[in-house]
Amino acid sequence: MSPTHASAHTPASWHQSIHALLKQFDVKQVAYVPDAGHSELIKQCHADQAMTAITLTTEEEGLGVLTGAWLGGQRGVLLMQSSGVGNCANMLSLVKMCRIPMLILVTMRGEWGEFNAWQVSMGSHSEDLLKMGDVKVLRAETADDVLDCVQAAAAMAFDGGTACAVLISQRAIGSKKF
Amino acid sequence: MNTSNQLFRREVVARLLAHRKDLVAITGLGSPTYDVAACGDHPRNFYLWGAMGGAAMVGLGLALAQPDIPVVVLTGDGECLMGMGGLATIGLQQPKNLTILVLDNEMFGETGKQESHTRRGTDLTAIAKACSISHVETLKDWAEIDAFAQRLEEIGHGPRFALIKIIDGQTERVIPSRDGVALKLRVREALGLHNQ
Numbered sequence: 001m002s003p004t005h006a007s008a009h010t011p012a013s014w015h016q017s018i019h020a021l022l023k024q025f026d027v028k029q030v031a032y033v034p035d036a037g038h039s040e041l042i043k044q045c046h047a048d049q050a051m052t053a054i055t056l057t058t059e060e061e062g063l064g065v066l067t068g069a070w071l072g073g074q075r076g077v078l079l080m081q082s083s084g085v086g087n088c089a090n091m092l093s094l095v096k097m098c099r100i101p102m103l104i105l106v107t108m109r110g111e112w113g114e115f116n117a118w119q120v121s122m123g124s125h126s127e128d129l130l131k132m133g134d135v136k137v138l139r140a141e142t143a144d145d146v147l148d149c150v151q152a153a154a155a156m157a158f159d160g161g162t163a164c165a166v167l168i169s170q171r172a173i174g175s176k177k178f
Numbered sequence: 179m180n181t182s183n184q185l186f187r188r189e190v191v192a193r194l195l196a197h198r199k200d201l202v203a204i205t206g207l208g209s210p211t212y213d214v215a216a217c218g219d220h221p222r223n224f225y226l227w228g229a230m231g232g233a234a235m236v237g238l239g240l241a242l243a244q245p246d247i248p249v250v251v252l253t254g255d256g257e258c259l260m261g262m263g264g265l266a267t268i269g270l271q272q273p274k275n276l277t278i279l280v281l282d283n284e285m286f287g288e289t290g291k292q293e294s295h296t297r298r299g300t301d302l303t304a305i306a307k308a309c310s311i312s313h314v315e316t317l318k319d320w321a322e323i324d325a326f327a328q329r330l331e332e333i334g335h336g337p338r339f340a341l342i343k344i345i346d347g348q349t350e351r352v353i354p355s356r357d358g359v360a361l362k363l364r365v366r367e368a369l370g371l372h373n374q
Contacts, residue, residue, distance in 0.1 A: 028243070054267065054270075057267055064229065064239065065235045065239035065242075067239060068235065069242065072240040072243025072369065072371075073371040091231075094229035094232055098361070098362045099362070
């Protein structure tokens with residue numbers, strides 16, 4: 001475990017729980033641009049025969065894919081790191097205009113012990129940008145918050161039809177070490 | 179019916195969709211949306227009015243969710259260029275029921291007919307092949323267009339990509355619904371899905 005972790009949860013444990021939660025919500029399509037913070041969850045989704053894991057070249061593709069999934073009756077989740085939020089700006093109009101029950105899980109960079117200053121710019125504006133796109137934002141500040149936030153966001157998206165993102169803080173994940 | 183070699187876009191789209199039964203058509207913003215609407219509105223049409231670069235991705239998500247339903251994306255060269263990475267994403271997933279049709283007029287028609295990259299050598303079929311799209315072809319005349327139309331609803335061995343070098347001709351602007359929620363609900367209902 002990284003020395004920056006303050007919680008008893010390991011990354012693997014909350015990722016296991018997120019995967020189980022996504023299954024409870026009948027999520028079938030998992031679209032993602034990889035991030036280290038999502039790597040365990042991505043592995044589990046690829047290993048799950050009931051899910052289709054979809055590797056994207058850029059995050060905005062995922063908003064299109066999951067809109068199509070919903071047209072065809074499947075629920076999905078979009079995984080990305082914070083810099084990917086910036087790649088989504090125009091495509092968020094699709095989600096808004098068609099009122100798609102979008103669930104987005106964002107692992108944060110550039111906010112807590114970040115060694116790479118190039119991550120700080122988008123990391124500082126991810127929340128604002130999602131809000132400008134009319135996506136409801138929940139923040140998981142610690143590892144203990146993550147599962148509750150994902151559950152709440154999934155309920156808002158799939159039960160209520162509200163596009164919803166969870167920003168999983170860098171403090172919860174642990175800063176990247178080189 | 180036009181018998182010249184000039185592939186007018188409206189007639190190309192009308193002939194491609196002439197035998198449709200079960201397919202869902204996703205249209206890229208601008209002229210492809212008007213072309214498909216000009217063939218007659220249909221509950222299995224989903225028109226994009228924005229989200230440039232996203233048409234093929236909406237098609238991919240739908241094709242994966244409904245593997246027995248043919249999904250046809252009709253879009254232009256500019257829209258396809260903006261979403262070029264998506265061709266690699268489709269190549270990775272290999273949906274057997276997805277067909278991408280690119281109406282290539284080598285220009286950005288909606289914004290003043292500025293030349294696009296395809297006018298100066300960018301070959302979208304070469305890009306599609308390089309992205310592992312299983313079946314890639316250029317439809318060069320009416321016979322090839324009519325033959326492709328006959329096979330449009332076939333579920334093949336992998337995704338298909340067909341490019342047609344079209345000319346615009348004189349076209350009436352046919353404006354379908356811009357209400358994304360209504361279009362979404364209509365497609366879902368047509369597929370027998372429950373809408374809350």
